[in-house]
Amino acid sequence: MEHVLKSERTSTSIDEEVVGFKDDAENIIQQLTGGTKELDIVSIVGMPGLGKTTLARMVFTHQCIDKHFDVRAWCSISKEYNLRKVFLKILKQVLGNLDDSPSEDLPDKLRKSLMHKRYLIVLDDIWEVETWEELQLSFPDDENGSRVVLTTRDEEVSRQLKHHSDPYFLRFLTVDESWDLLQKKVFQGEICPPELHKTGLQVAENCKGLPLVIVLIAGIIAKQREASLWLGFAEDLSSQVLEEQSMKIIESSYDHLEDHLKSCLLYMGLFPEDHQFPVFNLLNLWIAESFIHSVDTENVEEASKICLNDLVNRSLVIVSRRREDNGEIEYCTVHDVVHEFCMRKLTKEKFMQYRPSKEPQYIRFIHDDLVHQLLQYTKSLDRIPMLAGLKEGESFAQCHDRSLKFIARPKSRVWEKTFPLLDNLRFIRVLHLSDVCLERRSWTKAVQAATHLRYLAICTQEFDFQWVSHLHYLQTLQVVGNSDFSRRFETSPSIWKMKKLRHVDIQDFSFKWEDNNRALFEESSETLLPALKTFGKCRIYLADKTPEFWWRFPNIEQLKLHFIEPGYEVDMPNLEELPLQSLELCFSRPISGYKSIGRASCVVFPSNLKDLSIDRLCLTEEAFSQLASRRNLESLKLRNIYFKPEGRFWQAGYGICWDVSDYEFLALKYLLLQNVLVTEWRSSDSSFPVLEKLIINKCTILCGRIPSSFVDIPTLKLIKLICCDYSLQNSAFNIKNEVEEIAGCDSLQVLIQYQPDSKLYH
Structure with a gap:
């Protein structure tokens, strides 16, 4: 059994691929697809860091599970949860789109949405039996083989919630498995030097079979490849009791962080457990709090990305989702054990205490008694000793160069009392x-x-x-x-x-x-x-x-x-001189003929553009030619585009021919076509020489064919079709088959998606 995230690491990106838990995954899949026709609960039980969530995610995304169930939904519960948000999250995955509903309607709406469907619901990190009792009436039993998967660290919870299947207990890794995982994480495919082999085995043995501990210790010793240092870590590990081992090893990882990375990590602990961080916002928060330091202040955003990747490389931060076009991290989170460590650490800081609440949006950088004291001493803040980290005897005025850190997402009734106090919190x-x-x-x-x-x-x-x-x-x-x-x-x-x-x-x-x-x-x-x-x-x-x-x-x-614009055919601006790398342009009016959308005949795109998204525009041949001349363009998204029937874009008696055979997109790696209507699409083997991903969404190509020249693109890894007709699907599979014959391997993936939550992998 392998427990590992396989990574290719660079300074700007980390690409993970879960490759472990093979035997466990097969056992769980058998429980989910076989057995009783009645609704059943499959519980995955194990201590923090053993890989419960990783295993559940592997099963949830497996091809045969996708085919077996009509609908699937995943929801992280955790110790503190909001019941309404749990229902909303599951409903959005079941229905795809969800209108706002009163709270009292959500349980019944979920029940009705699941009726007569074979469903799989994963409830990750259940702490109490009462949680299931609040949810169970919304999960109907139509005796069609529906399943609920629970992950929990509490064996008693799994026993009480048992329906038919026994709980599945994750075992610890053997010493050999631990050493294998440690080598993969430390050496990234290289061979372990002989002088480190003996001490490496000792480190692996003293990790007591916990994958999280192994991954975290690997993040520390990977940059300290000396036998004496490794031996020190091994001895420290052997002296720790199992229950505290995860916390101790995280402490060790934390101690080896630079100071600015410590601040970045602890900051994430002030958000709710299992919080999904939009990376763009998170990095800007770090910057605002002055956690990020860069010699070149113009590149502080790039410095913040490097900080995030450092924390990911050390396995302290988990990548939740990457952007499909360029692979950059879009959402991230922290393991619940890491979150617990951050909370413990934060309680030792005077003005960075966490206040737990049933409402996860209520988070502040405050001491337990700070709100009460703020209300009491509204006019004399210098009487509050812990405000902004004041030392005993230090006045509020003496710490004017230090800001009070404060982040709030409160209910209005809470904020009504606190908002007026901002008049005094001048350094927020x-x-x-x-x-x-x-x-x-x-x-x-x-x-x-x-x-x-x-x-x-x-x-x-x-x-x-x-x-x-x-x-x-x-x-x-x-x-x-x-x-x-x-x-x-x-x-x-x-x-x-x-x-x-x-x-x-x-x-x-x-x-x-x-x-x-x-x-x-x-x-x-x-x-x-x-x-x-x-x-x-x-x-x-x-x-x-x-x-x-x-x-x-x-x-x-x-x-x-x-x-x-209130009118039609408004000329686009000349943006050629701007240092833009990413540009998104959209007109409000939907397509109802090319005169109802923006005219791009005069558009001049930035010369250094890397990422372009345009929506509801009429592209002329001249404008498209100018677009193709952008040599740095790596990602192109065309949504609701109309090609003006002229020149090479017109085929007499036939319609709009999108002919790109004379154009060369030398750097383009990602191409998205959505709601684009053409009668024929022509391309040459030099049009997209380095393309990696082709995404076609709800497009009508009347000839029903992707250009055969795509067979000759050696870099092509994925063709994804969303709500497209069978002729386009057959065209994609024909290309895949030809690529396999030429390359002798299965290097091209074709993904057919009929609706948001129904995917078939090939």
């Missing part, structure tokens, strides 16, 4: 309040005094840059509007005062640039945002933007714009 750096809709009057008044804010995320019905323009240290600004009440607003010259802005994300609002403000562009030094890196998801009127407007962001790297 982070406010994350995007989970509750705030009234303008309350939040604008509250942030007036918080002039040291570096990260602000809010949900509000009204917004204007002038309300936050006094926040001269602000780096990240996220504004989410209430879709029912969000309004259009006009930009204010105040935005140009916010020189430290690096990331702006405005959702659900539309805004316009006023004519009388354009004169400000004459004073170029005053109308620049030199630090701005990303500007995203903004709904704007393109006609309001003069060419000079785009020059105000000299260092921008990522731009996402949603155009809401």
Whole structure:
């Protein structure tokens, strides 16, 4: 039995592939697909770090499990959980899309959604029998072989919840298996040097068969390849009792981290157990808290990515999901044992105590008694000794250079008491309040005094840059509007005062640039945002933007714009001089003929572009030719695209022919086509020489054929078809078969997806 994450490690990416638990997985699969027709519970039991979740995930994603069950859903429960969120998470996976429902309707809605379906539900990390009792009525028994998989560290829980199948107890690794895993993690396929073999075996033996302990210790000794050091670790391990071994080894891993990595890891412990971190937000939070240090301040984002990958390499952070196009980490989490370690460590810090709550969104960087004392000493904060880490006898004024770290996602009734206190918390750096809709009057008044804010995320019905323009240290600004009440607003010259802005994300609002403000562009030094890196998801009127407007962001790297023009055929801007690497353009109007979408005849794309996504645009042959000339383009996503029937894009008497045979996308690795209507698609063997992934989603190619030239692309690894007809599927499999004949191996995967939760792997 192998318990390992196989990795290829670089400074910027780590690609994991679970390859272990073969015998265990086969046993669990047999229990799930065979046996009684009645609803059954299969429990996987083991102590923390033994691999319960890893095994369950292997089974959940296995090809035969996918084929056997009509629907599948995965939900992490943990010790503290929100029942409504559990129901919502399962329902979203069962139904694909889910409208908002009152809490009392969710259990019944789930029950009805599962009726007459053979389903598999995984409930990861169950702590109490009562949890199952709250959920069980929503899982109908239609005697069709439905199954529920539970993972738990508590044997008694598994015994009490037994239906038909006995609990499955994970065993510890043997010494040989432990040594095999340790070698794989330390040497990454290389051979262990003879001088380290004996001490390596001793380290493996003293890990007591726990995969998590082995993986963590491997992260430490991989960079310290000396027999004497390894022997020291082996002796330390042998002196630890089994129950505390995981915590001790995490402590050892933690002690070997650089100080900034320690802060980054502990910060993650302040979120709920099993929290899935959107990496973009997490990295910006680290930056706002000054955990990330870079000699080149312009590359602080890259430095934060390196920090994340360091923690992943040391097996302290787990990759949850990667971006499909470029493989970068999109979501991550920490193992529950690592989370528990962080919580213990945080309790020793005066102002970084965790307050547990049944509502997982209620998290703060506070001491147990801080809220009470804040309410008691509203007008005299210097009387609170532990505020912002004050030492005995130190006044509040004496620590003005240290910020109070504070992150909150509270219910409105909680925040109503705390919000007014921000007037006194002048050194707060982070406010994350995007989970509750705030009234303008309350939040604008509250942030007036918080002039040291570096990260602000809010949900509000009204917004204007002038309300936050006094926040001269602000780096990240996220504004989410209430879709029912969000309004259009006009930009204010105040935005140009916010020189430290690096990331702006405005959702659900539309805004316009006023004519009388354009004169400000004459004073170029005053109308620049030199630090701005990303500007995203903004709904704007393109006609309001003069060419000079785009020059105000000299260092921008990522731009996402949603155009809401009232008319048709609005010319795209010239963005050639911008240092953009990622660009996303979308028009509001759906396709109903090419005149109802944006015209791209005059578009000029940035010269260094790597990632391009365009939606609801009419592409002319001239515009496409200009696009193909971008030599650094690695990812291209075309959604709701109409190719203007002209030149090579027109086939007399036949229709729109998308002919790319004369174009060469020299760096393109990822191509997505979604809702693209063409009658024929032509390509040559040199059109996509390094393409790795082709994704076709709900496209109609009337000839029903992927160009045969795709057989000759040596780098092609995946063809994924989503809701496509059988002719396209047959075309993909024909290409796969020809590739196998030529290459002599199964190097190309074809994935057919009929709906979001129904996948067939080939």
